[in-house]
Amino acid sequence: MSAIGSTSLPSKRRARLPLIGLALAVSLAMSAPFVARAQDAAGEDLAGFGTERRAPTVAAHHMVAASDPLAAEAGLAVLRAGGSAIDAAVAVQAMLTLTEPESSGIGGSSFIVYFEKSTGRVSTYDGRETAPAADGENLFLDSSGKPLPAAERFTGGRSVGVPGTLRALELAHRTHGTRPWATLFDAAIARAQSGFPVSRRLADSIRRDRYLPQFGPAKGYFFDADGQPLAAGATLKNPALADTLKTIAAKGADAFYKGPIAADIVRAVRDAPNPGTMTIDDLTHYQAKERAPVCGAYRVWRVCGMGPPSSGAIGTIATLGMLERFDMAALPPLGLDAVHLLAEAGRLAHADRIHYVADSDFIAVPTDALIAPDYLALRSALIDPVRDIGTVEPGDPVHKRADAGVPMGDDAELAGTAHMSIVDDAGNALAMTTSVGLAFGSRIFVHGFLLTDQLSDFSVRPKENGIENPNRVDGGKRPRSSMAPTLVFDHDGNFAAAAGSPGGNLIVGFVSEVLVAMLDWGMDPQRAAGLPHVINLNGDTRLERGTALESMAGDLKARGHTVRVQPLASGTQAILVRDGKLLGGADPRREGVAIGD
Numbered sequence: 001m002s003a004i005g006s007t008s009l010p011s012k013r014r015a016r017l018p019l020i021g022l023a024l025a026v027s028l029a030m031s032a033p034f035v036a037r038a039q040d041a042a043g044e045d046l047a048g049f050g051t052e053r054r055a056p057t058v059a060a061h062h063m064v065a066a067s068d069p070l071a072a073e074a075g076l077a078v079l080r081a082g083g084s085a086i087d088a089a090v091a092v093q094a095m096l097t098l099t100e101p102e103s104s105g106i107g108g109s110s111f112i113v114y115f116e117k118s119t120g121r122v123s124t125y126d127g128r129e130t131a132p133a134a135d136g137e138n139l140f141l142d143s144s145g146k147p148l149p150a151a152e153r154f155t156g157g158r159s160v161g162v163p164g165t166l167r168a169l170e171l172a173h174r175t176h177g178t179r180p181w182a183t184l185f186d187a188a189i190a191r192a193q194s195g196f197p198v199s200r201r202l203a204d205s206i207r208r209d210r211y212l213p214q215f216g217p218a219k220g221y222f223f224d225a226d227g228q229p230l231a232a233g234a235t236l237k238n239p240a241l242a243d244t245l246k247t248i249a250a251k252g253a254d255a256f257y258k259g260p261i262a263a264d265i266v267r268a269v270r271d272a273p274n275p276g277t278m279t280i281d282d283l284t285h286y287q288a289k290e291r292a293p294v295c296g297a298y299r300v301w302r303v304c305g306m307g308p309p310s311s312g313a314i315g316t317i318a319t320l321g322m323l324e325r326f327d328m329a330a331l332p333p334l335g336l337d338a339v340h341l342l343a344e345a346g347r348l349a350h351a352d353r354i355h356y357v358a359d360s361d362f363i364a365v366p367t368d369a370l371i372a373p374d375y376l377a378l379r380s381a382l383i384d385p386v387r388d389i390g391t392v393e394p395g396d397p398v399h400k401r402a403d404a405g406v407p408m409g410d411d412a413e414l415a416g417t418a419h420m421s422i423v424d425d426a427g428n429a430l431a432m433t434t435s436v437g438l439a440f441g442s443r444i445f446v447h448g449f450l451l452t453d454q455l456s457d458f459s460v461r462p463k464e465n466g467i468e469n470p471n472r473v474d475g476g477k478r479p480r481s482s483m484a485p486t487l488v489f490d491h492d493g494n495f496a497a498a499a500g501s502p503g504g505n506l507i508v509g510f511v512s513e514v515l516v517a518m519l520d521w522g523m524d525p526q527r528a529a530g531l532p533h534v535i536n537l538n539g540d541t542r543l544e545r546g547t548a549l550e551s552m553a554g555d556l557k558a559r560g561h562t563v564r565v566q567p568l569a570s571g572t573q574a575i576l577v578r579d580g581k582l583l584g585g586a587d588p589r590r591e592g593v594a595i596g597d
Contacts, residue, residue, distance in 0.1 A: 139458070343536040543566075
């Protein structure tokens with residue numbers, strides 16, 4: 001275990017663990033099974049998921065937590081062969097493109113947060129898609145200046161940005177890879193050729209999606225010869241993807257961004273319903289970027305994640321920073337007080353990140369100011385421990401900015417996303433969140449994979465209250481994201497945890513809750529990943545339908561909350577180091593697993 005180290009909860013944390021024994025017992029009674037049929041915002045059926053309680057996976061050397069079992073197995077095989085965490089991530093993503101196409105793939109975008117044990121360095125890689133150069137701020141408005149119907153914004157060519165996942169993986173692999181790039185696609189190629197059993201979640205997603213039948217190539221792949229959606233258990237082969245991955249394995253990411261594959265992507269985007277403006281030049285000139293990590297303190301830990309164009313790390317660190325003045329460890333996990341505080345801190349963090357964060361290559365984002373301890377202390381002082389504060393205005397971290405106090409519209413981000421957390425033999429750790437946008441993305445299927453629809457994560461209206469929206473569309477710009485791949489370190493700088501989740505603009509709330517559960521309440525990652533959810537996006541306090549939190553609605557209303565009960569479909573994949581061992585957890589709402597040796 002020397003490669004990973006003997007990191008456990010810091011001594012201050014261990015001293016407080018006995019205080020929460022009774023609270024932990026209370027929390028164990030709270031995770032009631034999910035309702036028989038719940039459905040998330042992306043139309044993904046949750047029936048049957050989250051009904052079992054599993055022990056965490058325990059490993060001594062390496063671990064993969066991913067949203068699909070075949071993908072996790074592909075990553076584990078790479079780790080067993082001596083590969084690094086980024087090597088394993090390439091294998092996981094290649095397999096996810098095949099087995100979980102509704103969530104992510106090489107036609108989408110990703111953010112990678114990577115810890116290199118030998119140097120102690122945290123690196124982040126931005127593989128977010130970019131708008132084609134010809135796109136402008138009125139992309140999603142009709143001729144009269146009104147927003148286009150949702151179907152025209154979320155499906156077809158208009159919504160497709162230049163995919164960034166392969167470039168980001170390649171960029172990170174150049175620095176951190178130990179296995180040859182060409183070998184990392186073998187498992188996905190073999191499965192694409194021989195076929196894989198359609199999972200229950202994929203089958204339900206196909207059945208429920210009303211747009212897939214309108215796109216010929218996608219319908220031909222996801223529906224049988226009689227025009228019926230593929231059933232769970234059906235064997236699905238994808239020889240086109242096998243050929244694509246063989247080419248990428250042999251020639252690198254250039255094979256995707258140049259040549260015949262790129263030409264066919266452009267043709268598909270421009271010929272699709274709601275056609276887009278993408279050109280070969282847009283693909284050829286795309287660059288993934290290594291950016292500085294965003295890190296902040298939470299009690300005795302250091303929390304690091306992805307900076308702009310993601311608002312995920314800013315939102316997560318801000319949420320935790322505003323909770324720091326409260327003794328969360330002494331509160332019953334997800335008891336009334338804890339739920340109230342999570343909602344209030346989430347409300348304040350959301351107001352700021354929506355107002356200030358967008359692509360930092362196009363606007364100045366006050367990242368450091370938004371997570372500065374003094375600023376977060378001022379924001380936290382607005383929280384009443386027993387009373388909801390209601391809708392809040394964004395703060396003014398940069399002091400008298402002209403548009404401070406003018407809230408921006410909150411465009412819903414799309415929820416078809418996946419996350420993986422990986423630790424290798426050398427103690428390197430990775431958190432990667434990857435997405436095609438809404439379930440099945442744009443529905444454009446080319447060369448065996450789906451193209452993203454995440455340009456719809458841009459704000460529809462270029463101005464709000466007379467102020468230019470920082471997340472407005474512009475050629476070459478990356479849309480704001482809530483994806484929050486997160487790594488946590490103890491007070492000595494040792495790796496302590498990795499976490500992340502799908503969920504669109506709910507991601508920050510999901511990740512913040514699982515971190516509080518592990519760091520404050522002492523929960524293992526499996527227990528933390530399965531907790532019922534509470535979310536506040538500076539409006540209603542949302543409680544997860546079908547869980548024990550529903551019974552708290554009345555008490556929260558008595559505190560002034562406007563309560564909404566709804567499905568809250570996360571997909572957390574988390575790894576925690578405790579007493580020299582790796583503990584892994586996979587969200588029971590989805591089909592993922594944590595596996596290791």
